[in-house]
Amino acid sequence: MRRVTTLAAAILAGALVLTSCGGDDAAETTPKDDTGTSAAASDIKVGLAYDIGGRGDQSFNDAAAAGLDKAAEEFGVETKEAEASNGEPESAKEERLRALASAGFNPIIAVGFAYSASVVTVAKELPDTQFAIIDDSAAVGDNIANLLFAEEQGSFLVGAAAALKSEAGNIGFVGGVDVPLIHKFEAGYKAGAEAVNPDIEVQIKYLTQPPDFSGFGDPAKGKTAAAGMFDNGADVVYQAAGGSGGGVFEAAKDAGGFAIGVDSDQYNTADPAVQDVIITSMLKKVDVAVYDFLKTVTEDNFTAGPLTYDLEKDGVGYSTSGGQIDDITDKLEEYKEQIISGEITVPTE
Amino acid sequence: MAVELTGITKRFPGVVANSDINIAVRRGHVHAIVGENGAGKSTLMKILYGMQRPDEGTITINGHTVSFSSPSDAIGAGVGMVHQHFMLADNLTVLENVVLGSEPTRGGVIDFGAARRRITEISDNYGLDVQPDRLVEDLGVGDRQRVEILKVLYRGARILILDEPTAVLVPQEVDELFDNLRELKEEGLTVLFISHKLDEVLQVADEITVIRRGTTVDTVDPAQVTARQLAELMVGSELPTPETRESTVTDEQVLRVADLSVRATDGRPLLEDVTLTIHRGEVLGIAGVEGNGQAELVEAIMGMRVLSGGVVHLGSKDITTWSTRKRREAGIAYIPEDRHRHGLLLDSPLWENRVLGHQTERPNVKGQWIDRASARRDTARIVEQYDVRTPGIDVLASSLSGGNQQKLIVGREMSGSPKVLVAAHPTRGVDVGAQAAIWDYIRDARRNGLAVLLISADLDELIGLSDSLKVILRGRFVADVDPAQVTPEQLGSAMTGAGERP
Amino acid sequence: MSVATAAPRVDLRRLGITIAAPTLAIVFSLLITALILISTGDPVMSTLDQVWAYGKQPRVIALTVNQATTYYLSALAVAIGFRMNLFNIGVDGQYRLAAFAAAVVGSSFELPKPLHLFVIVLVAMLVGAMWAGIAAVLKVTRGVSEVISTIMLNAIATALIAFMLREVAVEVAGSNNIGTKPIAESGALPGIPLIPESPLEVFGFIVVAALAGVAYTVVLGRTRFGFDLRATGHSESAAVASGVNVRRMVIVSMLLSGAVAGLVGMPQLLGGASRSYSLDFPAGLGFTGIAIALLGRNNALGMAFSALLFSFLDASSIILDINDISKEIVLIMQGTIVLSVVVAYELVRRYSIVAEQRRVSRQLAEEQASARPKEVST
Structure with missing residues (x-):
């Protein structure tokens, strides 16, 4: 019994330390006082509920936070952010939304699909509170707005860019986790590349299978996967792998190939040492979506239902920092027009 | 005098381990301390090495009175101990093992060069022949022992305690060890040599102190005594003998063991072709120096060991393949040698300890359920009886004294009218009163037809209780002895291999 | 000498000692938490006030009870191993695999309600037991430490679920979540409106958890099997000598532990809204169970209180987060409780053994003194 107790304590201590590490970065970068400081004060109080990671994840959540900050500054809304704990059940997510609502926050923005079911439940309980959920259209309700992105359209454009830039006729795609969301990236990318070069070879690799989400945060895995693609003849690799993307950039650098970033303009955010291999990034403007949503709310214009940020709304796109695709932007703009006009329909799977 | 122990007394709950011990050890002597197992030798050495504090008495080292509260105090005073079980790290070299814990440093870095030089120097001085860079795992037992000795010398010890150093050695290694001891002696070191092997003691010691039942009985010159006289001193004769009056042996065989063999995991034979029969109403005693296969014999009969050969019969049934539980249910009672490890749940109350070993039998259980009320009632009966x-x-079993714990075990095992009792050292570490009581219980049970296998290191107990006696040596029965004819001295000699077979 | 044989009275002294350790640990961790709050400039009293005011709302109480139900089952599973000196660190993998398998099987057909529920729970228990059984067999036949093998089995369970989820998963239209097909309505376990004025119902599975706690106490305390198990945990060598077949006990107790672990995911699976094993199915409950078993000292009632405490702290992390107090403070508090309770139990254990030995010898000495003149010892 005593052996077991001591052992258990030791391992638990380790586990707890690990758990707290998980939430660490968020805690360190806890935002300054969230109350709006702008002149244009508003009596609207906005609640934002993150999934695990929260503000400071250098990715998706940070983009949402940026939109929130911008809205706070411009409209003077009061904001409040809350973040999920590791391994919490659905009921805790529901309770987070309820607690925000009962503290007077309205609207409440849920960041990420994990809130889908919780938003439905709580929205039903609290019909007077307005909800928005990002990246999820399954949550349907009279007081739920679904902020969606046409990732496939943006991916189509960077796929075309990859094909145009590829000399080998062989490109790669590294997905973080094998989930439907990332399939959209893959489908658009492939379609874009094939639009340019029907014979192009596209290597596809997902780092992990759900529910193992480590593929979004493991640069070593990203590096191995991308290096394999370069070895197999690819010369451009697109990553939709969150935190694992850094490894893809390193592999590109090592192999003398190119890489394409995702979500934000990674030419500006990635390690400067790998900057020159990032020819473009697929932009998914979560900040724009959050900002726009709050704008409609302050204008008393809340609309329930899905709202897709696509090329037309400039919710997705591609970046040109670094100037490496300046020679093909004309071509890309042409594709963009064709997608907007409906001439090209980009597949999502 | 290098070491003087005066009036050392040490009590444990319910037992006096040492009482009024007086020993004087001359510098440059090999001083042997002999006594039976359980006579109090180990406690005494633990006191001298600072592992335990005496309740009374004084320790004087080189004329200064000292009080050790830990082994490091003892080492500081130049007293070192070589334990019976080596304390070496197998995967380190000799050098690393020796410096472990007292690393010489230069500028914060271990100075292996200096350490190696000192080790070689010590090794040469005392003829220890230790090679500092060999891995300990590659060394034989004798080599390891020399490393242990060197380790102690390295730490500056001038007085060495060797606890049963020959127990693990083969005869040639014993000779080598004795040569080493003589060299140490010539260099002016003092050696305290603990043993119960009389011939060895006579061979190497300059002086011999005999301990019996926790106290020093005499100090003798080996040139003046014979092994036989020593054995007599060790065993004593003035104690109340547990004599069994009339024979109750019948010719009904109860326990029969034939050609029993047990091997260690490395294939070494621990028991070889052991055969014995115990009849209804008979006590069969097994005499022998500890570690000669007694424990294995007991565990084999209890079904706790895998046999490499042989059969065990209980009455007419072949129980060789039976589980321990089935054997116990069939009526084999068991008083284990180590009551703390095998006989009790120390952290559990007495009534749960009454259930232990009988957790399938009435009155402890009813079907699959523990019958608390009647188990408790029966525990109260045992406590009283x-x-x-x-x-x-x-109360928890751990809060009873050793003697009372043992009486509880005896009471428990005698419950439910067993057919066979396997009793290993039933009175070890028990006060005199409890000892007499336990003897009485065994005698009564024998009269009522119990067959008893008695293992003991107490020769009076063996001779007094047994109807027949077998001597075990290196896993074999080497002699049958009639307890009515034999004296403790003769028996002791037979066991220790000091010649003089009765 | 007369001996008390009456049914054991409630021994107040021992009870006090038992409660002393966890109380000390909780007070100690409160102090640490207070120190941290002070060092980060947060007001201690008002923080505690907020937590308390939040925690006593009926809705939050229901939430706490629900989470505690899950934790409790996990702690029970761990405790079964602990009582036998086995460290089933694999409860985590066992319950996840069990819940997954139960979700797959349960969603593949419809049956009348009680039967459907029964089949789902049975599958979960069997799968949990099987997964724990692997570790048991490895230990018994090859001597592999269950600590190592269950950790490995946790990782394998994760990979296995990922692999199989790919085969059977259905995508929730419009969501990025994927999961098993939802279990039909006949496999839903209705909640119980246990907390008055709470909009939330309490998991119906709380009944099973309570029964499991009772069964745990009865089996361990009152049956032959339980005696053998506890004896093995106290002293394996003594158990062997008493005729316990330790190998068999290892297998049986690991199977039991795994079967109970299989129940851990059931409140969520049968009582949650989605009734499917999806990407956001709670993970890590097995580790929390270890903490709760330690704090509750493997006692059925103690673990119930511990589970409630832990889930109350979990719930309060939500309000702390919203009030801009780092919610990591809850993790620190939980961690401190566990570590200090281990230390406290060990201290109390040593103290009480020595105290009891003294008490016994004093009592006996008095008895002896009054019974007869003491013998003169030399």
């Missing part, structure tokens, strides 16, 4: 001194049956 066997005079277990306790304030109640809900």
Whole structure:
């Protein structure tokens, strides 16, 4: 019994330390006082509920936070952010939304699909509170707005860019986790590349299978996967792998190939040492979506239902920092027009 | 005088381990301390090495009175101990093992060069022949022992305690060890040599102190005594002998063991072709120096060991393949040698300890359920009947004295009218009163037809209780002895291999 | 000498000692938490006030009870191993695999309600037991430490679920979540409106958890099997000598532990809204169970209180987060409780053994003194 107790304590201590590490970065970068400081004060109080990671994840959540900050500054809304704990059940997510609502926050923005079911439940309980959920259209309700992105359209454009830039006729795609969301990236990318070069070879690799989400945060895995693609003849690799993307950039650098970033303009955010291999990034403007949503709310214009940020709304796109695709932007703009006009329909799977 | 122990007394709950011990050891002598197992030698050495504090008495080292509260104090005073079980790290070299814990440093870095030089120097001085860079795992037992000795010398010890150093050695290695000891002596070191092997003691010691029942009985010159006289001193004769009056042996065989063999995991034979028969109403005693296969014999009979050969019969049934539980249910009772490890749940109340070993039998259980009420009632019966001194049956077993723990075990095992009792050292570490009581219980049970296998290091006990006796040596029975004819001295000699077979 | 044989009275002294350790640990961790709050400039009293005011709302109480139900089952599973000196660190993998398998099987057909529920729970228990059984067999036949093998089995369970989820998963239209097909309505376990004025119902599975706690106490305390198990945990060598077949006990107790672990995911699976094993199915409950078993000292009632405490702290992390107090403070508090309770139990254990030995020898000495003149010892 005593052996077991001591052992258990030791391992638990380790586990707890690990758990707290998980939430660490968020805690360190806890935002300054969230109350709006702008002149244009508003009596609207906005609640934002993150999934695990929260503000400071250098990715998706940070983009949402940026939109929130911008809205706070411009409209003077009061904001409040809350973040999920590791391994919490659905009921805790529901309770987070309820607690925000009962503290007077309205609207409440849920960041990420994990809130889908919780938003439905709580929205039903609290019909007077307005909800928005990002990246999820399954949550349907009279007081739920679904902020969606046409990732496939943006991916189509960077796929075309990859094909145009590829000399080998062989490109790669590294997905973080094998989930439907990332399939959209893959489908658009492939379609874009094939639009340019029907014979192009596209290597596809997902780092992990759900529910193992480590593929979004493991640069070593990203590096191995991308290096394999370069070895197999690819010369451009697109990553939709969150935190694992850094490894893809390193592999590109090592192999003398190119890489394409995702979500934000990674030419500006990635390690400067790998900057020159990032020819473009697929932009998914979560900040724009959050900002726009709050704008409609302050204008008393809340609309329930899905709202897709696509090329037309400039919710997705591609970046040109670094100037490496300046020679093909004309071509890309042409594709963009064709997608907007409906001439090209980009597949999502 | 290098070491003087005066009036050392040490009590444990319910037992006096040492009482009024007086020993004087001359510098440059090999001083042997002999006594039976359980006579109090180890406690005494632990006191001298600072592992335990005496309740009374004084220790004087080189004329200064000292008080050790830990082994490091003892080492500081130049007293070192070589344990019976080596304390070496197999995967380190000799050098690393020796410096471990007292690393010489230069500028914060271990100075292996200096350490190696010192080790070589010590090794040469005392003829220890230790090679500092060999891995300990590659060394034989004798080599390891020399490393242990060197380790102690390295730490500056001038007085060495060797606890049963020959127990693990083969005869040639014993000779080598004795040569080493003589060299140490010539260099002016003092050696305290603990043993119960009389011939060895006579061979190497300059002086011999005999301990019996926790106290020093005499100090003798080996040139003046014979092994036989020493054995007599060790065993004593003035104690109340547990004599069994009339024979109750019948010719009904109860336990029969034939050609029993047990091997260690490395294939070494621990028991070889052991055969014995115990009849209804008979006590069969097994005499032998500890570690000669007694424990294995007991465990084999209890079904706790895998046999490499042989059969065990209980009455007419072949129980060789039976589980321990089935054997116990069939009527084999068991008083284990180590009551703390095998006989009791120390952290559990007495009544749960009454259930232990009988957890399938009435009155402890009803079907699959523990019958608390009747188990408790029966525990109270045992407490009363066997005079277990306790304030109640809900106290934890660990709070009883050794003697009372043992009486509880005896009472428990005698319950449910067993056919066979396997009793290993039933009175070890028990006070005199409890000892007499336990003897009485065994005698009564024998009269009622119990067959008893008695293992003991107490020769009086063996001779007094047994109807027949076998001597075990290196896993074999080497002699049958009639307890009515034999004296403790003769028996002791037979066991220790000091010649003089009765 | 007369000996008390009456049914054991409630021994107040021992009870006090038992409660002393966890109380000390909780007070100690409160102090640490207070120190941290002070060092980060947060007001201690008002923080505690907020937590308390939040925690006593009926809705939050229901939430706490629900989470505690899950934790409790996990702690029970761990405790079964602990009582036998086995460290089933694999409860985590066992319950996840069990819940997954139960979700797959349960969603593949419809049956009348009680039967459907029964089949789902049975599958979960069997799968949990099987997964724990692997570790048991490895230990018994090859001597592999269950600590190592269950950790490995946790990782394998994760990979296995990922692999199989790919085969059977259905995508929730419009969501990025994927999961098993939802279990039909006949496999839903209705909640119980246990907390008055709470909009939330309490998991119906709380009944099973309570029964499991009772069964745990009865089996361990009152049956032959339980005696053998506890004896093995106290002293394996003594158990062997008493005739316990330790190998068999290892297998049986690991199977039991795994079967109970299989129940851990059931409140969520049968009582949650989605009734499917999806990407956001709670993970890590097995580790929390270890903490709760330690704090509750493997006692059925103690673990219930511990589970409630832990889930109350979990719930309060939500309000702390919203009030801009780092919610990591809850993790620190939980961690401190566990570590200090281990230390406290060990201290109390040593103290009480020595105290009891003294008490016994004093009592006996008094008895002896009054019974007869003391013998003169030399």
